[in-house]
Amino acid sequence: METSRAAEPRIPGQVWFRTSVAGMASYLDAAAIISTGTALVLYQEPLGLTVGDIGRLSALLTFMIAVGALVGGRLGDLYGRKRVFMVTMALYTVGAALMVVAGGPALLYVGVVLLGIAVGADLPVSLAMIAEEAPEGARGRLVSFSHILWLVGILAAQLLGIIVGNMGQTGGRALYVHLTVVAIVTMVLRARLPESHLWAAAHQGDPALAPAATGGGPGQAAPGDSVDLGTLKQLLRGPFLAPMLAVALFYALVNIGANTGGQFNTYMYVNLAGSTVQLASTVSFITFGIAFGATYLLMRIVDGSNRMRWFTVMAVFYTAGYLVPAILGVHLWTLVTMGVVGSIAGAIAGEPMFKIWAQELFPTVYRSTAQGVMIAITRVVAAVVALWTPTLLDSSPSLLFFFVAACIACGALIGIFWINRYPRVADDEVEEVSAAPAAR
Template identity: 30%
Template sequence: MTTEKVKLTRDNVMLIVVAGLASYMDAALLVSLGVALPIWAKYLSLNSWLVGLISTLLTVSVAVGSFIGGWLADKFGRVTVFNADILFVAIGSFIIALSQDVTVLFIGVIIAGLASGADLPTSLAVISERMSKKLYGRAISSTQIFWTVGILLSQLIGFLTANSGMGSPVALFGWIGAVALLNWCVRVFSKKFKTIETTLAVEESAELDVQPLTKTYKISDLLKHRNILLSILLLTVFYLFWNLPANTWGSFVNYFLVTVDNRSQAFSTIIALIANIACLFSTFFYFKVSDTKYRYPVMYGGLLVGLIAFVTAGTFSNYWQAFTIAYICYSASNILWGEALYKIWTQTFYPVDARASLTGFSYGIVRALTAVFSLVTPTLMAFSPKLLLWIMAGCTLVSGICALIIVKHVSKFKMTAAALEKE
């Protein structure tokens, strides 16, 4: 972290907006699916296992897309993959929006998930290799604003269409498809954006005094470096146990409030909307402190609030009011210690030309394991809501321990990445 304040330029901001929409798509797909699940369960007569399978398909597809997309980006060019994958997000989203049976729904979920998974590590690498290291915190954490807006806007659309039956999924995923299509047009056809991509890459190479040449790394070779292996293990475990609660409530908070707490679809959607407004404010706050000495004190505070929220919800699991308040508190705090930090760390712990591959590798593992948990989540909710909430508390604790260990090794991990880039 730096004490010197460097401003984001207009070109920086445009790049962040265009590439940051990958985070918007990731969150919007996840949350829109969660909003639509109880509707599909009703109109398509789905049991709890099929509900879990739909969510799992999305998560597995994102995981596979991350594995493949990160590797393709570093092998064939990050901009090339960056320009292509968003189109398939649009295609998959439109298929979901128009689906009237489970088979077509599955096809749309798989296509959208694969493309979204490929876009995330690629877009982060596109941003980081065109930004000064003095801007990493703000540049990468700003993608969380798009992630939060994706959640918030999906919940808002879900609330406005709560009484529209199958019209609600049409609105939710039709909107995602339209945004993805517009984003693809900018990436591919905007001369101004192409100029920004090229200019920022050259400027950053000049600042670092390196040639803008692409190096080729094999993941297997990189993992032979002790610090690379240690960092990816710690980051993956940290993000996994942060992501399990985040994915659970992103996908199933509406389902939980409707089926377990016996609240209405409108109630569940408005509570999620309130929670994510709180999350949005936290995201703007984090953007301000992400490049300062307060980054890690804020992380400790967010961890503590999240842990207390789940412990409280688990202790008073028979009261829907307790879960509602705990969920809002968790949503307001999780941005301070989770995915934003993971993104910042992945873009600083690895060489530039290996970031997409290693981030995709780590992200893919996390999403694959999260998918397994998603498959049993609805059944676990029906079996014991209390047990589920205590599992969430345990996940928060494990993630927090990993975060504390990573903070102690930050300098060492950065030095290893810098040394590899100079080889």
């Protein structure tokens, strides 16, 4: 299967810098989820956490990411990308610091709330910033790069888990120190970034870009071309409602697998497979390292004509990966197999495709709000599933894995037969949406 694509445009160093700094939302999202999954196991005995506490804290983190995405996406369209993701980093720092000093369940709940709101609000605006600053023909590649940062966040958290996995609550605190430090550094670097030029043009009346940013052509007055450019009302009554629902359903379904593996990976290895925190982190470090190669492949194919062929094949493998422990039982080797297959196939048929479709199908003034809605729906679904996951893993793990496999298969069908038929907004957002090529 070829990676057919047009000649890749040259991406200046300053664009890579902006992409990396804005994309740290993906790093901090993944690191927060993985670190919390490991830290709660390390905090379990010293801080007196029950299985119910672990389920509730995991679900709360996911739910607050949903709330943050809904609010942050809206604010990002109204007040700008940079303003929002500077505030979110400050909030993230406070939340992570509270998790460092927590001496019992109460402060953990407060920290999880702040951490979740911050990372949720940051995600839609940071991804919008990346898409809007991308050179023509490179948008898919740069948005895909944010998944590399997501993987780096996982790998960093897993590496720390290997190092501190036998240190009890001290190890848990070390995981959150890492999050605190990275958030502070990110906030400092983001202070150097300019505002998204497309967002600024839309809000300052640039005659060449502002109309197109709302989905109209040059010189046309597009719907919602006003001070309040990011309203949910305009999304819900306009032509972008159906794509938003389609992408939200896709992301909600495939994310159940990623979220289950991310939040409860250590729990499954320790409590079901009889392994240790260190071994769980080591295996995950290796398997997620494999995903780097798969994500690089995505960056090569995402702007080409064979994207959906790759997506279809990988969706089959992604589904099959979760059927291994469902059919053969939860053992160390079945969890490793699921992790390896998921890391490869999920990079092409999972969350990264949501990030790409979310940029391609929505113009500038709706993009952050639409992403906020889609992320919110997805994380609410994941929170509901996470609330019951520990109990289901203890009582009937095979049932859980069959459920996850079915969700991924349904998400793949939505991507192939529903999302794939919508046109995409042109890379430079100057062409009319109706004239844009289909995203295939």
